[in-house]
Amino acid sequence: MSFLYVHGGLTPAQWVTLLPILILSLTIVVVTSAIAIKRHHWWNATISVVGLNLALLPLFVHFWVPELWTLPLPQTVTPLLGIDNYACFYMAMILVTALATATLSHAYMEGYTGNREEVYLLLLLSTLGGLVIVCSRHFASFFIGLELLSVPLYGMAGYLVKERRSLEAGTKYLVLSAVASAFILFGMALIYAQTGTLAFADIGARAGDLAGSSRSVMILGSAMLLVGIGFKLSLAPFHLWTPDVYEGAPAPVTSYLATASKTAVFALLVRYFVEARAYEMPTLVNVLSILAILSIVIGNVLALRQDNLKRLLAYSSIAHFGYLLVALIASGPLAVEAVGVYLLTYVVTTLAAFGVVTLMSSPYRDHDAEDLFDYRGLFWRRPYLTAILTVALLSLAGVPLTAGFIGKFYVMTVGADKHLWVLLAAVVLGSAVGLYYYLRAMIQLYLRQRWVQKYSAPLNWAQGTGGGMLILLMLAMLLLGIFPTPFINLVQAAGLH
Amino acid sequence: MLNLLFLVFLSPLLGFLILSLGRGRISQNLAGVIGVGSIGISALVTLGCGIQLLTHPSADGAYTQLLWQWMQVGSFNPRFALRLDGLSLTMCGVITGVGFLIHLFASWYMRGDEGFTRFFSYMNLFVASMLFLVLGDNLLFLYFGWEGVGLCSYLLIGFWYQDPANGSAARKAFIVTRVGDTFMAIGLFLLFRELGTLDIQQAMATAPGHFEVGSKTVTAIAFLLLGGAVGKSAQLPLQTWLPDAMAGPTPVSALIHAATMVTAGVYLIARTRVLFELAPLALHWVGIVGAATLLLAGFTALVQTDIKRILAYSTMSQIGYMFLALGAGAWQAAIFHLMTHAFFKALLFLSAGAVILACHHEQDIFKMGGLRKKLPLPFWSFIVGGSALCAVPYLTAGFYSKDEILWQAFAGGHIDLFLAGLFGAFLTSIYTFRLIFTVFFGKEHSAAHSGHGISYTLPLAVLLLLSTFVGGMIHPPLSLVLPAGPGEGGGEMEHKIALLSGTVAILGIALAGLLFLGDRRFVKWLNNSALGEPLGRFFGAAFGFDWLYDKLFVRPFLWFVRVNASDYLDRGIMAAAGSLQSLNGELTKTQTGRIRWYAASVAAGAVLVIAVAALT
């Protein structure tokens, strides 16, 4: 019996739980048609944003006003998709990220002379992929979701085709990502060969019975799967693509790449580890530990003297996913919660950081405002934008009062709970090194320079939606840092059971 | 009257405050009046209190005035309380009486100096601190004064701050005495641990019951206190600072480095007599230190050429006598000598100051000569003071006290100390009259002009009088505080000893006359002889202690400090951080930007992951 066989169609409750995915799919169709009808930047952006908001609406109501209405959860929709609070939480996160990216893209693309509209289409497609991934509990849906997430991203990264860097970024991402996908596929195939199933839960049930060479092949398959996922999460030693792609891709795309795509994959990794009982294979945990330490060390060290803000954030993201792995390794309900909180803080912070880069940049120039030199003395010209970037950098560094501190606190909490001393040592050391470059970047914003720097981004940023969104993000960072309880409750509700 | 005791120190303290706050706004005359007057008030109050104490003695012959409780920490509750008994009264008398005369003289000596007000503010502060030291009822209070006088000594030695040499002499004085002070502080810690109090009376009362005679702990305490005493009193091995301290204005040398502060060590040992009596070994060493110092200082003084340095070494040597007396158990004699020494040494220093000023700040005695006509008052002062220093029999104050010391050492069976003292007396006579003969006799070398005015003559005259047998008549009222010495009422033997020491002194003076009156041919020959020349240099360098300490402590300190100025520990840490930077450089090289290389890294990573998965 194939996983495609569905007995008796979907029930109404299942349809309802699929609402976000359905609405988003519909939006894609509408946007495609709209572009076909008339190219209009504002209209297409607006349609996309409205669609994203509509898709977000049921999730929002579900989580924030449960007394009004809740989704009938959990719900298994075909063996492929399982929609529970966990999935809903990450769907909401990805949708919010996509919204932010769309908003930023609008500000960024205003000045672009080529076709501007398709970027929204690609964004929506990729977001759909993200939604599918976080709901998937089956290799097939995982694979579909992953490719749906990645393939549009190639296009997005290379969107500014007239720019050599953008093009280079797209090409690199395409080739390497495809290699990683091949690894994932081959790994899946090996696992399937040994267990005879593609559903996570069944894999977990059967993997325990394997012995001898079957078990070895199973481990080999899992390892290859991890290689591919490690690449997507840009864990060391699969990280080399990250800075180049981050740098070359247009700033809003980079922000999406750094947040939504990684969030989705990580959410899936956690689900896979829990449902497929990968924790019961100590070798995999060992692999993860080594990847975590390597990522923390290499990511932080590489960022140490980086003068390009986008590359710096790329390297720092390598380290951050190293920290996240520590939470994953810790295992248990608290670990899942820690991952949720950390991803939440990381996404908010990263969006804010890249948001500032976006607003500082414009595709008029041959590259974005990414040299730290471009930001020198920014405080004396644009205090509020600087304040946002400052808070974002402090948050990335994990300094109290900001969201990042809560995230790091959670990671260290679960690490201490499970006595992962070596990993914690890496986290502590990595954070210390990390501080160095975040501070180094941050202080540039405040150093007075003798001449007035040219900058080309629109001046009325604060009135624009992009600016408004950034201020919201800053408030979110501070709120998460000072009064995280509502968010923690949310994440806690979205645990894996 | 006794309840005004606090005025004794308050008056100079107020003087200090007024003078230091009014810097630059007070005229020199007013400053002089305040500076001298505050000490005068202090002296009068001391006099009044003394009379009342002696005429209406209480049971223990002491009066205690509680000012306030300093602090209370658990069982540690030192008080600010003044205690006036025979010993502190003697000290107060010396400090305020001699101090007043020196202040008066200084108002002549320092006239016209741009730091006149500053000078008197420091001097007043010094007197106040010194009074804390002797009046303090508590060892912590005593330590307060102890450090305070050290600071004032530092400030006054370096009073003429423009010359770095003065500053360095001042620092040397402070730091060397601070070494002693630290020993003393440790002694206090130990004492507190053992007895649970730093109150002097209480500690002295409980000590005999707490310690066995000669027990290790009490010996350690006594030695540590001795450490403090030798530092402050410039005895071996911490004596090196005193000669350099002569860099200060001469009244300072008279007050601090002759009459009062340097005798604080003697006072301390006398105050903590009970402890020393419980530790005979330490007490014996007090005597040995005194004997050794007096000989060393005597030999050194023989070859000095600076008038003040000669006097400084003579001070060192006289304090050696006092230590010797303490070591011999001649407690009262030690304090008696302390007092007479204050009289005649102050006289000598003040008149030396007069000579120096008259010779336009010339201090080398061989550049002076024949001054007796031009400077009659200083000349006679020197003759009387010098005689007192040499203990010329019966006529001088010094004779009465020094003779008593020698006799009691002899009577107590300390023959070694006695002989050292006797030989020291011989040396004293030689170097003292070498000075006098060189400066006041022979050919005139320079044009000198005499001082005049009441503030010039009065102090010299009074001190001159006190240095004669008149001073020897004043017997400090110590009988209730300190026990009688071993040779009380010695009778005939005492007379023989007195005769012997008197003879030695006269012989010394005669020898000095032989050597230094006239053309000094023998001295010149001696100075150039094969044995005399290196010996002279050795004596001149005060037995090379400075050289030794320089090699042992100063150089290694400076070496370490210079080598480590940039903090190698820091460099080590920063080097570790630097290695991260180079790691960054290496890792950055892996970011080649080439797709094939990146794919290769994915492949290599896959191999790594699979290897880890396979091997663990």
Added chain:
Amino acid sequence: MTPVPLEHSLLLAGTLFSLGLLGILVRRNILFVLMSIEVMMNAAALAFVSAGSRWAQPDGQIMFILILTLAAAEASVGLALLLQLHRRFKTLDTDAASEMKG
């Protein structure tokens, strides 16, 4: 007809996969790189098919179809990028596209 043992087909798939990977490592021409990717994808697909036959399930073949679709999609995007790359860099050498590094 005896079925091909699973081990054999997996070995074949593995070999193909390695060859594809090797191709990416050694070829500089972007076209060949894309083709090597296809080889890797197909190696995975082959592994799926043989695994599916082991369990006598259609799932392996369905996955094969999915992979084929993906490969096509990827090739299309890849070729589009290839065209642009050739236009901007005037070469198909992937090493030329290495402006960003460090």
Added chain:
Amino acid sequence: MILIWLFMVPFIGGLLCWQIERFGLTLPRWVALGTMFIVLMLSLLLWHTGDYSQTLLGGHGHWVEEFSVPWIPRLGISFSFGLDGLSLLMVVLTGLLGLMAVACSWKEIARNVGFFHLNLMWNLGGVIGVFLATDLFLYFFFWEMMLVPMFFLIALWGHNIPGGTSRVFAATKFFLFTQASGLIMLVSILSLVFVHYRATGTLTFAYGDLLHTPMSAATEYWLMLGFFVAFAVKLPVVPFHSWLPDAHSQAPTAGSVDLAGVLLKTAAYSLLRFAVPLFPHASASFAPVAMWLGVLGIIYGALLAFSQNDVKRMVAYTSISHMGFVLVGIYSGTEQALQGVVIQMLAHGLSAGALFILCGEIQERLHTRDLREMGGLWSRFSYLPPIALFFAVASLGLPGLGNFVGEFLILLGSYKAAPVVTVFAASGLILAAVYSLMLVQRAFLGKAKSDEKLRDLNAREVVTLVTLMALLVGLGLYPQPVLDISRAPMAAVQEIYQTVGHSGTVAADTATIITTAGAP
């Protein structure tokens, strides 16, 4: 509720300073001055009204004032503050030095006055938070939070010394040292919380609950070390000290005052409040090591102070030396020593603060801090040199001034517990004289480089310094009011040592404990 205001006032005042700058450059200064004045008055009000015979430190008794609301209930974190004698004294010191810091930057800071005062106020607010927090998470929160404003103070308003390191470098070094060690402490805090959770089933960060957490000796030792490292860096203890001279030499005057006067004290406070009460057995067995580290700091700091040419660097090294005494005192565990620690902290805060203010004033007039460029300043000023002399001799521990009382009590008390250590520590008294007098000599005595008179202190500067002088004299002659306030907490610490049978003379075999701890 007044506790909340104590740390909220600086935060609000800081924001006000920042925003009010647009209406005039002096306004932020007045606002900042007023803010610190309010803080000082509030703390004095608490001093006046409270009964300080109680403390929760040690587990018995209760706070004099407290405030608590849940914050992150999921993890047992609450927003809770408590006040006892120790924290009160520290808060008073903070308020006082805050005033001084504002006053001494009146002329020095000319640009971005508002933002400067924002940072200063927030830093002080964070420090007050550290002194008041009784939830370990909240405490850590403040501990880290106060670093950021300090970083800005140094990095933006600092001085770049020609030939030296840059101010950004110094600020970063400061931040890295303290934050990295702070993270180690965080790991320890979390482990402690989980040890407590396993033992009792409640997840809590509350100080009172975590006291007396049952745990194995090895665990206790490791956790204690985690705390100790953080405090050792901040105190600072040699060899973790090297951020301090750099930070001081680049910081603006207010920053230095703040750093030396208040920030270093957070470490000593935390040792007393957290490291010792939470881990009594481990602290007792670690005491010999800690005391020797203290001695090392005393001597090493003094030696380095002597060789410095930059006067601020020199004062920074003297701080290291003085804090060594504090460390010795804390771990000797006798009442005298502990009370001495309190006095030493206050006195060092005042005297080091004053010395830094003086350094700033000299630099303002001479445009250099290089001692080689100075000399003979005595004749070129009227008021400054005697005042400087006063603080120099205070720093060398002259009786009658606060520092003496502190050092003497520490040594007196620790002699009972550890005589050998004390003897070596006492050598610091000599070395202090060496460097202090060298400072006076090189800066003020000797031949003047020029006869030109320099602008003397104005009324504001004189008032600032004379206040500090008066307080030091007061502390030196009648420290009893302070000792009364700190008696209860210090007695509690002493009792902790007593119950675990700590006595330095019977030095616990640290080596064995470490080896057993190494094998879990």
